[in-house]
Amino acid sequence: MxxxxxxxxxxxxxxxxxxxxxxxxxxxxxxxxxxxxxxxxxxxxxxxxNLAAANLSRKRRYRLAFILPDGPNSFMRLLEQDLIEAAEAALLDLTSVETIKVPPFDAGALADLLRKLDADSLDGVAIVATDATIVRIAVRELRARGVAVITLVSDLPGSERQGFVGIDNVQAGRTAGSLLGRFCRGRSGRIAMVTGSMLVRDHAERRLGFEQVLRTEFPDHPIIAPLEGFDDKDRVRDQLAAKLAEDPEIIGVYSMGAGNRGIAEALSDLPSDRAISVVAHELTPYSREALLDGTFDAVLNQNSRREVESAIRLLREILDGQSPTTLPEPIGIEIFMRDNLP
CATH class of the missing domain: 1.10.260.40 (lambda repressor-like DNA-binding domains)
Structure with a gap:
């Protein structure tokens, strides 16, 4: 019809x-x-x-900002590059997209920035959220000033954000647990977790899903308390190397944040007869290299370009008065191993 x-x-x-x-x-x-x-x-x-055609006919312009964590996080820098390319294409649809960076894991800095945004020159914002009350309050205040707000990659439940674009992070953690449990099957020993920070929802949810699977399906592999590396490869390397030296019973590592170069460097100093299975997140040049040389066993990935394009589309739909639930498809979790690298 x-x-x-x-x-x-x-x-x-x-x-x-x-x-x-x-x-x-x-x-x-x-x-x-x-x-x-x-x-x-x-x-x-x-x-x-056709809202797109109608907006073109009346020359409506969309002014959007994406707020990303600064720093060496390879995935965030990939997301930033995707934003630059998507912003060029969005200009054809009368949409301007700017990128603003804040210190990573700094709830105060993010809240201050949200309060300082000029609502008269901005229509919508996508933020990689830090899970904190002051950020929820800042989001509420920004919404009250007429700016649409969604979260990207890391959610902020309980806030007045109007949508979330990203993977199901509990499911991602469960997937990591299922993979690592199988990789370590037949060996006795403990599992180490390396996180960026428990202040971000995506890492906290990944930990939840991971522990659910390990404790119920692989109870013979106790989990040690997570190391917080704050996505800094040197800090990750030093903390993990110290933990591996202290605990010779560690047989698996789940890296749920950035700093994968630090993971690889810590493992490179181990004797050749000590086997450590590793599951990490995000397919970056560094995690790809670790898969190829056998340091990592599997990498869970989210399509950053799709997330950027979906976030732009979602903000435009919200600004057009459409339902914020019209995201065409959820962002899927991709599993990469050495033999299926793109």
Whole structure:
């Protein structure tokens, strides 16, 4: 069944195309009786206006900002590059996209930035959230000033954000647990976790899912308390190397944040007869190299380009008054091993 067009509406209402266009774009010059007739025709036909075309016709511009953590996190830098490329394409749809960086894992800095944003020059914001009350309050204040807010990669539940674009991080943690448990099957020993920070929701949710699977399905592999590396490869390397030297019973490592270079460097100093299985996140040049040389066993990945494009689309839909649940598909979790690298 074909969708009704503006021509069908004009024919049904007995008016010209220009009259329908005026009604759709809420312009003057149409009598109330005629306007009512057009609106009734729209309802009868089930006409759905093409918002993109309508916005182009009235030259509506969208002004969006993406707030990302600064620092050496390879995935965030990949996301930033994707944003630069997506911003160029978005200009064709009258959408300007800027990237703003804040110190990583710094809830105060993120909240301060949200409060300082100029609501008169901005329509929507996507943030990689730090899970803190002051950030929730800042989001609420920004919404009250008329700016649309969604979260990207790391969510902020309980806030007034209008949508989230990213993977299911509990599911990602469960997947990591299932993989690592199988990689370590047949060996006795403990499992180490390396996180960026428990201040971000995505890492906390990954830990939850990971521990659920390890404790129920692989109880013979006790889990030690997570090491917080704050996505800094040197800190990750030093902490993990010290823990591996202290505890010779560690047989597996789950890296749920960045700093994968530090993981690889810590493992490179181990004797050749000590086997450590590793599951990490995000397919970056460093994790790819670790897969190829056998240091990592598996990498869970999220498609950063798809997340950027979906976030831009979601913000535009919210600003157009559409339901914020219209994201076409959830962001899936990709599992890469050495033999299926793209």
């Amino acid at each position: 074909t969708r009704p067009t503006i021509h069908d509406v004009a024919r049904e209402a007995g008016v010209s195309l220009s009259t329908v266009d005026r009604v759709l774009n809420d312009r003057d010059g149409v009598r109330q009786q005629t306007k009512s007739r057009v609106l009734e025709a729209i309802d009868r036909l089930g006409f759905q206006r």
